[in-house]
Amino acid sequence: MTGRGIDQVFPHPCPPHLYEPYVRDARDYVALAEEVNGPIPKPVGLDYIWGDALAELERRAPDVRLINLETSITTREEWWPDKGIHYRMSPAHVACLTAARIGCCALANNHVLDWGYEGLRETLATLRSAGIATAGAGTHLEQARTPAVLDVPGGGRVVVFSFGTRSSGIPPEWAAGKDRPGVELLPDLTLATARHIGARVRAIKRTGDLAIASIHWGSNWGYQVPSSQREFARTLIDEAAVDVVHGHSSHHPRGIEVYREHPILYGCGDFLNDYEGIQSDESYRGDLTLMYFVTLEPTSGRLLSFRMTPMQMRRFQACRASSEDSGWMHGVLDREGRRFGTRVTLEGDGSLALHWS
Structure with a gap:
């Protein structure tokens, strides 16, 4: 979520005016963050927000780097009416994504059209010009449904499908149409929807390819995973040849399941946002975030290892979490994962390891 307050600390921010019920100036979110953790050295460099995450990415060296980008990248002024929150980042700041060598943005979420259909067009064009693949949104339905295909060094590909659901707050008018921009909603x-997705996955997936279903679903807060989500995620693995279910919308991490040796992330939590300083339920620790490093066997998609690195947002920057905070995150993920048959251990380097039977 690199828009709104985060956009304001970059060198060339969008105009700060907002159309929210309580906050009318995006710079107020900057002030709230500074009240908690001290001054932000404005303007920051475009790699600033990643902080310690850049070194961790270099250490882990993932073949593919995937994010859910929950903001519009545009200077358009036509905000979506009857919607309380509007995220946007200036196109001049797209290098904040290339600084971390992001390879793909899943876009089927409830903020990518905050600044209208033309704002979405500019978002897509900006990401395309930066060499970042997209999935889940387009200028028409066919484009929104087209997966991103990412080549993996040494052979094989990762195919990314991105889907949104009404439960995450996506307005029904955002559904892409034959001649209308939007997201794949x-x-x-249901089983029928999963099988329909499966036909599309099998039409493009080749031997050695891995398929990811990135889904924006559910509430922002709470650890409960609805049975409908769990059944659908499992059906995508059983019926649709999906290897990883990458679920998001919750502002904090939720429990993780491994089903038939394939990982299901029901809620990844936010990695970057401008919520620092905003009062929320402390039991969720929204300031703590995770980097997820998933290793799969390329010919079968079988999960080989699953590691996580706890981070904390401070002054709009991802910093390595303290040992105490890493221990807190370990306890939560281990507790929530047990209902899915997984457990989590805290490793000597402060990272977390997922275990399954």
């Missing part, structure tokens, strides 16, 4: 979480 799932009609429901």
Whole structure:
């Protein structure tokens, strides 16, 4: 979520005016963050927000770097009416994504059209010009449904599908149409929908390819995972040849399941946002975030290892979490994962390891 307050600390921010019920100036979010953790050295460099995450990415050296980009990248002024929150980042700041060598942005979420259809067009064009693949949104339905295909060094590909659901707050008018920009909005979480996705996955997936279903679903807060989500995620693995279910919308991490040796992330939590200083339920620790490093066997998609690095947002920057905070995150993920048959251990380097039977 690199828009709004975060955009304001970069060198060339969008105009700060907002159309929210309580906050009318995006710079107020900067002030709230500074009240908690001290001054932000404005303007910051475009790699600033990643902080310690850049070194961790270099150490882990993932073949593919995937994010859910929950903001519009535009200077358009036509905000979406009857919607309380509007995120946007200036196109001049797209290098904040290339600084971390992001390879793909999943876009089927409830903020990518905050600044209208033309704002979405500019978002897509900006990401394309930066060499970043997209999935889940387009200038028409066919483009929104087209997966991102990412080549992996040494052979094979990762195919990324991105889907949104009404439960995450996506307005129904955002569904892409034959001649209308928008996102791929799932009609429901039924077996028929999963099989329809499966036909599309099998039409493009080749031997040695891995398929990811990135889904924006559910509430912002709480650890409960609805049975409909769990059944649909498992059905995507059983019926749709999906290897990883990458779920998001919750502002904090939720429990992780491994089903038939394939990982299901029900809620990744936010990695970057401008919520620092905003009062929320402390039991969720929204300031703590995770980097997820998933290793799969390329010919079968079987999960080989699953590591996580706890981070903390301070002054709009991702910093390595303290040993105490890493221990807190370990306890939560281990507790929540047990209902799915997984457990988590805290490793000597402060990272977390997922275990499954």
